[in-house]
Amino acid sequence: MLDNWLSTRAVDGLLEEPELIVATSCEKTLISAPDVYNDRGHAHAVKAGDTIYTSAQIPVDKNGNLPSEEFEAQAEQVFLNLGSVLKAARASWSQVVKMNTYLRRREDYATLVGIRDRYMPESSVVVTDLVSGPVDPRFLLQAECVVATS
Numbered sequence: 001m002l003d004n005w006l007s008t009r010a011v012d013g014l015l016e017e018p019e020l021i022v023a024t025s026c027e028k029t030l031i032s033a034p035d036v037y038n039d040r041g042h043a044h045a046v047k048a049g050d051t052i053y054t055s056a057q058i059p060v061d062k063n064g065n066l067p068s069e070e071f072e073a074q075a076e077q078v079f080l081n082l083g084s085v086l087k088a089a090r091a092s093w094s095q096v097v098k099m100n101t102y103l104r105r106r107e108d109y110a111t112l113v114g115i116r117d118r119y120m121p122e123s124s125v126v127v128t129d130l131v132s133g134p135v136d137p138r139f140l141l142q143a144e145c146v147v148a149t150s
Contacts, residue, residue, distance in 0.1 A: 005134045011069050033088035037064045052089045052147040055103070057081035057120060071108040071140045075115045078143050083119070091147045093119050098126045098146040103140045104133030 014134070031045040031052070037060050038044060045054040059074035060066055067073045086092060101112060109129065116127075134142045137138070 016112055022074045028043065030121040031089045033081075033084045035062050035084045036088075039064060045089050047089060047149070050148060052086075052091055052145075052149060054082060054085050054089075054145045054147070056100075056134075056142040056143045056144040057085065058134060058136070059106045066138055069138070069149055070126060071105070071114050072115070074140045075108075075112055079115060079119050079139055082143060082145060086145070086147065089147070091149060094122065095147045096125055097146045097148045098128075099143060100128045100145075101130070101141060101143040102134060103129060104137075104140045112141065 013136075026048050029047040030043040031047060032038070036044055036057070042055055044057075045052050059077040060081075061077065067077050079114045083093070086096075088123050099116070101116075103112065104108060109131075112129065133139070
């Protein structure tokens with residue numbers, strides 16, 4: 001229905017000042033980290049302009065093995081994976097500006113904060129923590145970052 005409505009109207013008629021719209025393109029660079037498992041064929045990260053967006057990292061080693069069923073070991077693996085992705089992108093933890101973490105269990109939150117503080121001790125990072133677990137029920141968390149390179 002919306003497509004039909006849009007097709008019957010001129011886009012310029014929907015905008016007050018269409019001359020302010022500027023089309024730009026942004027070069028994307030796909031980043032692959034050789035020490036991080038990837039069975040889905042997606043990029044570990046993408047650099048677009050001066051920003052790097054990591055894929056959410058799961059708690060498996062480079063061979064796809066789950067290190068432990070314990071939260072602390074899984075969290076360490078996720079942060080090691082993210083660190084490897086940052087290194088492959090020629091970035092560092094100090095450049096992370098946003099991190100999203102997806103927890104399976106609320107009771108693991110305090111442990112997560114302690115581990116995250118070791119990797120990112122600065123308070124200049126925006127963080128979102130959600131309790132909504134990863135797709136694979138064995139995984140107790142996954143995390144992704146946004147990095148500013150300039």
